[in-house]
Amino acid sequence: MNMIEPYFGITLVLGGARSGKSTFAESLARCHSQRVYIATAERVDDEMAHRIEAHRRQRGADWRTVEAPIDLAEAIRQESTPNICLLVDCLTVWLGNLMHYGREIDTAQDALLDALTEVSGPAILVANEVGLGIVPDNAVARTFRDHAGRLNQAVARLAERVYFVAAGLPVLLKGPA
Secondary structure (H helix, E strand, C coil), X not given: CCCCCXXXXXXXXXXXXXXXXXXXXXXXXXXXXXXXXXXXXXXCCHXXXXXXXXXXXXXXXXXXXXXXXXXXXXXXXXXXXCCCEEEEECHHHHHHHHHHCCCCHHHHHHHHHHHHHHCCCCEEEEEXXXXXXXXXXXXXXXXXXXXXXXXXHHHHHHCCEEEEEECCEEEEEECCC
């Protein structure tokens, strides 16, 4: 049984790889009777296809999944209603997709932030915190890290609640408990 109360604002859940951030975000979303999982990952190979299917099975049949590897802002606009909790997983993967396909990062980020200001129901966004490690040894990785840091800061400013998850333990950084 979920002991977390439903929350109707924007929530950002940050953490490292395999920190438990997605599991925690899903537990927040389960407080709502209707949920849409907005997936940003693409089936680029067999390993990723296996991961995606495993995540779908783990969530269960009571979630509707929308794939939005590039046009995340439009997916949020289309799916947002007062009665549906949106769970976007993950902003960092979305950023990687934008870079891979040569999209204009600032324009896409601005569109995302605009869409988030228009959501009419609860929205939970998951992102990796990539700035805690060593400085990357190449320009592309440094650019990615810089964009990810700026994206996380912008979404955190907009969010009413921000959590950081480490070792499966969520720590509230911003907002009401």
